[in-house]
Amino acid sequence: MTDADATPIHRALGLTDTELHEIVEILGREPNRLELSMYSVMWSEHCSYKSSRIHLKRLPTTGEGVLVGPGENAGVMDVGDGIAAAIRIESHNHPSFIEPYQGAATGAGGILRDIFTMGARPIALMDPLRFGPLDDPRSRWVAEGVVSGISGYGNSVGVPTVGGEVVFDECYKGNPLVNVLCLGILPVERLVLAKATGTGNLAVLLGSATGRDGIGGVSVLASAGFDEGSEDKRPAVQVGDPFEEKRLIEACLALLDASLVVGIQDLGGAGLTCAASETASNGGMGMDFDVAAVPRRELGMEPFEVMTSESQERMLAIVTPGDLPEVLRLCEKWEVLATVVGKVTDPDEHGVGALRIVDGFGGAVLADVPASSLHDAAPLYERPMAAPADLAERQANGPAAPTRDEATDALLGLLYDTTWVSSQYDHQLFLNTVEGPGGDAVVLRLKHPTTGADTGRGLALTTDGNHRWCAVNPRLGTAMTLAESILNLACVGARPIAVVNCLNFGNPEHPEVMWQLSETVDGLAEACSAFALPVIGGNVSLYNESRGIDIDPTPVIGLLGMVDELTQRPPGVTMAQGDRLVLLGDDLTGPTPSLAGSAVAWATGAKGGQLPPFDAQAHTRVVGLVRALVNEGGLSGVHDASSGGLGVALAEMSVRSGVGVNVNCMPGTAQLFTEAPSRVVVAVAPAGLAGLLAAAAAAGVPAVELGAAEGDRFLVAGAGELIDVAVVDLTATWRDRLPDALGAGTTQA
Amino acid sequence: MAARIGVVQFPGSNCELDVIEAVRLIGGDAEILWHGDAELQGVDAVVVPGGFAHGDYLRPGAIARFSPVMSAVVEFAGQGGPVVGICNGFQVLTEAGLLPGALQKNRGLKFLCAPAELRVDSTNSVLTSAATKGSVLRVPINHFEGNYTCSPETLAELRDGDRVVLRYVDNPNGSVDDIAGITNGGGNVVGLMPHPERAISALLGSADGLPLLRSLLDAASVSV
Amino acid sequence: MIFMLFSVQVEVSLRDGVADPQGATIERSLPHLGFDGVRGVRVGKSIRFEVESADETAAQAEVDDLCRRFLTNPVIEDATITLTAVDAASARG
């Protein structure tokens, strides 16, 4: 970016010539360098969603209980008893590839701020993670660092990480996916929005001093793919400070409790530029922003560096001048630096508020732009899209089922216990965690955020993604992903109330990627309508590619649910000696099911075919039945058949309980490994069997008695033996896979 | 009148509200003691809770022990007042010199949040008086630096004085002699890495922390 | 009173005989990475700062005290202090 450089500055900053032209139109003059850098960060893909916005509009966003939908820092649902739940999911994929520990840590930090910005106390994190294969050393290093980073930050900041996902696949080798979801609760009346109102009110910057962290990060890191050349972009890495964030949480919630805040906004992508312009334009006001007042960590920072820095652990609060002394006192108690950096100003006669960057109030004006233009005027692209040319051919080429001889090894190859990850996370803080990591979904006690009074009800959470399904068919795959989330909630007795999503895709300049994105949005919209669920927030992460190869489309769905009466723990993924095992949602009499998109097919590199059929109404019946059975309390175990199908579901119940399985009605390996939706295994004591089958019949849900939980071998047979392995061996394979690959303790902390 | 337990809050503490909830569940009163106050507000017992006081920067407990409240806690302990340090609180008490030894990084060099089985090896302390000697309690651990270390002389003193109150059945972190919790010579200051406040109901997975918390409440009630 | 500026490095290491899980972990993983012949790995901290003091004796005394009371836990750690006077010109820089 030196003047000697032949590249014009706007292009070096990632703005196209057309975009520059638009800026000139808006300002009626050439922008100066500070203004240009502000537009460049705000109009980046990361902040403006310029490639995805036109698609996201198709998602249903309203429904019962929705207090805040997409567009704010987090979605907010009314969950009764005067309590609201705020939820958001975000990605930190690219930073985590470059510096796994800090990338993941700052990802957790960022999503937490989105939650307490709304006035909510963060009570849970979830971390859906996707890495390259375990036999790749770099992927192991990334996985180890990412998990250490989430552990190091989440534990220390004092928010439990209660669940998530851990997936390994070749397509994430050069581009891991690190998504983080955060849930918070607040008294409904404390809800605050990112708004600056009231002429003369003050913008107070809270938290860390500003350094050169992540300068250009939003435009450079988030909006361009990278491969070998990534080293150049490295100085942009940010370091997280969970202790600062913890004090920031306490200070901000104390300010909100004392009603000292008119509006508040976290500083994430695009830093101060985003927070100042967003609060001003949301309030229909302008702001004079004193860049000289911003406390700095480094000498000699230029105004454009201060305005676009992504230094972590900062918030911008709008307060009245009268409340300022009390604001400063509370911040001092929590050892949080607080500095007046802005003043809210009136809009002009057209209602347009100016964001003026000044060198001291009343001093030189360094930048002067319509605040709202940084957001509303951001470019909107209708990028070309096209289905893959070989789609029909791929669909016609379905995977073959493993032979009988291959079945045992195929099953063993799919098993891994994620305790290696989850035991590094505090998942119990706040005494809410009734069902934590390892279950089909998380269940948290719902206590009033300020009085602590127990409501006797629970919140349930799950995150799900299935890149295999979505690679085969993004539209149906996404719908099936949401369906699976709903079924996961049913397994813990919960009903779904709201959806958030994180859309992880490749390069949007590839027409096939835009087609995947568009199909995914349609699939999600259709499924949300079918299940009457609103989407209340999300995030889009594009340019997930390396060396020109895009990742498989990976929408990750976060689903929030309610347990209406939380009096007992859900049965869990287990079973007891002597139980009968019943499959719900399938009686195994249908035609041979498709293995397309299944883990077992992927393991052999067979990525074609057509997904098994999905019937939303049949799914709803299964969900209703499972939820009722769980809440009635008669089951000794329950587990949905998801990744790895029925085989993996049964194996997981076996290793978790230490009890063998004897199933003798399996028609073949296809039925065992298909990932057809809407299938659930339940374990019941023999006395409960008849009642269970009757309940299934009454609900119109196909069911079949699979066999027994007994002995110390895992036996599956039908017309002949399919699988026979000792439970101890099954357990060792399952338990040791991650420790063996990732086991050496962390050196990245 | 119910006994009052003061729960110290440093910037970075995070288990203080959990301890308060647990104490109230068993009929005690509990309140926050802010680290910057040099006063204990007349409480009958003090808990230094888990978390990351001052971010655990430098070493867990290294900065926290200089807080004004700690002088008051040291004085209170010196007068025989019941003081319990849980997890980070244990680390703070060792840094403050109220308990011997130090807590290093776990042997496996990983943070560990997991259930643990603890054997009650001494009931001569304010945290174990109401528990049964030899009984095994299921109480979660949640720490990176829980690997108890001390000199051979200190270990001999702890053993000879019946001051190892809790031992791990299956040592998760490399602690010398499987130590999970120790007490001072008077039995009134106890430090332990596991979290009894997390084991207060079947709904949360275990209620085995209750005998420990009840012991503390008993000790606190004596002075009421 | 005129103050002098000193640049200080404190190396905090585990005392002999104290087990070092971090060092052991690094040592264990090295052969897998193709590094042979490395042994006796010990991990400590290196803390650098500047201190203003009347003279070198005073500075040394202050840093000694800082190490003993705060920067180390004497139960398990030792400190090695390196003190260097910074000349006034560079101190202003």
Next chain:
Amino acid sequence: MIFMLFSVQVEVSLRDGVADPQGATIERSLPHLGFDGVRGVRVGKSIRFEVESADETAAQAEVDDLCRRFLTNPVIEDATITLTAVDAASARG
């Protein structure tokens, strides 16, 4: 082939400009502990070990590689390496 033994100290420090929350927190707390005049606190790691190598050049190359690939993430950290030959007598000790 005869091998030589080297004693190595690696100081791993955060690169200039990279935030050091730990150092900043220590610095903020010092005045409360009664230590004034201390500033610019930065915390790094000090890793000591011994390495056997054919000669100094080979040892230096191996340690360089070890630092780059394992002991640091060059994205945020720098390593300063100090290599000292250990004479055979003391090496056996």
